[in-house]
Amino acid sequence: MPLAAQTADELFRRNIGTPDQFNKQFPPHKVIGNIYYVGSESLSSFLVVTPQGNILINSCFEATVPVIRASVEKLGFKFTDVKILLGSHAHADHMEGDALVKKLTGAQVMAMAEDVPALMKIRPADKPHPLDKTLHDGDQVKLGGTTLVAHLTAGHTRGCTTWTTQATEDGKTYDVVIIGSVGVNPGYKLVNNDEVPGMAGEYMRSFKLLRSLPCDVPLGSHPSMYNLAAKYPLLGKGPNPFIDPAGYKHELDIQEHAFLQRLDEQKKAAGL
Ligand SMILES: [Zn+2]
Numbered sequence: 520m521p522l523a524a525q526t527a528d529e530l531f532r533r534n535i536g537t538p539d540q541f542n543k544q545f546p547p548h549k550v551i552g553n554i555y556y557v558g559s560e561s562l563s564s565f566l567v568v569t570p571q572g573n574i575l576i577n578s579c580f581e582a583t584v585p586v587i588r589a590s591v592e593k594l595g596f597k598f599t600d601v602k603i604l605l606g607s608h609a610h611a612d613h614m615e616g617d618a619l620v621k622k623l624t625g626a627q628v629m630a631m632a633e634d635v636p637a638l639m640k641i642r643p644a645d646k647p648h649p650l651d652k653t654l655h656d657g658d659q660v661k662l663g664g665t666t667l668v669a670h671l672t673a674g675h676t677r678g679c680t681t682w683t684t685q686a687t688e689d690g691k692t693y694d695v696v697i698i699g700s701v702g703v704n705p706g707y708k709l710v711n712n713d714e715v716p717g718m719a720g721e722y723m724r725s726f727k728l729l730r731s732l733p734c735d736v737p738l739g740s741h742p743s744m745y746n747l748a749a750k751y752p753l754l755g756k757g758p759n760p761f762i763d764p765a766g767y768k769h770e771l772d773i774q775e776h777a778f779l780q781r782l783d784e785q786k787k788a789a790g791l
Contacts, residue, residue: 527703527777534702534741536561541612542583545747547590548754550761551693551736552686553665556747557590559583562612563742565697566591567684569663572602575626576667576682576697577740578616581643587616588623601626603662605669607699607740608679609637618646627651629660631671634678654680672729674722675700677715681725683732693762696732698739701725701774703781710785719782726775730768737767744770 540560558564567574601624606614629652656671672681679699709719750760
C-alpha cells in the first residue's frame, strides 16, 4: 500500500481496532519456537514458555486477563506457571491487568524505569500497581534458558519497551522483535510540549534503534502491527508466516512516515 495512505490517526485506529475486539479471544497459537500468542483480536499478549516457568508479555486491560488465561490454558499451559510479567508500555490497554495477573499467578512484575511514574497511575478499582523490579535500557530478563532484552523505545510513552529474543525452530535460530509502539496518538504534542519537551527526539531515537535491530519475526503490542489477521490463516500451510523481515521494515516505514508527517504539521501550525 502507498505510504501516504496511512496517517498517524489511521494507524492509531488500525492498532486499537474496535472496542468489541479488545477482549475478544483470538485463537491462541504458537508463533515460533517457545513463543505463543495468547492475546485478543486487537491487544497482543505473548507467552514465552521455558522449563522453569513462563513469561507473559502484556496483561492488557484487566478485563482481558480472563481471555488471556483461557488462551494459556487452551494451549495446555498453566496460568500459575507465569513467573515473570512484562509489558510493552504504560497504557491501560497493555498493562492495566498487571495487578490481577500478579494476584492470580504470583509473577514478578518488571517494568522500564522511565514508564514507572505513568504505570503507578494505572490503578483499576484503585488497586496499587505492582512492581517487583525496575528495568533499564538493555537489561536482560532470563528464565529457563530464554533471554529477553528490554530496549527503551520512548516517544509513545517515556518508557515504551521493545522486547527482543531469539527463537529456535527446525534447527534454525530467528531474531524476534516485539515492537512496543512508535505510534503518535491523537492529541500527542510533538512540538511545544512542556511536559515532555524532547518527545520528537525520543521518537527519532526509537526509529533509529528499531532499524538497527536484527529482525526475522516482527511482533507488536497490537497484532495489526504485524498483520496477524492475514498471517494466521497461513499457519501450517507452508513456511512459518511470522518469519517476515520485510514486514518489519514496512511497518517501521509506514510508522516513521506518519510520525514525520505529524511532526511537520505541528511545526507548521506552530510557525516553526
Ligand atoms: Zn499505547
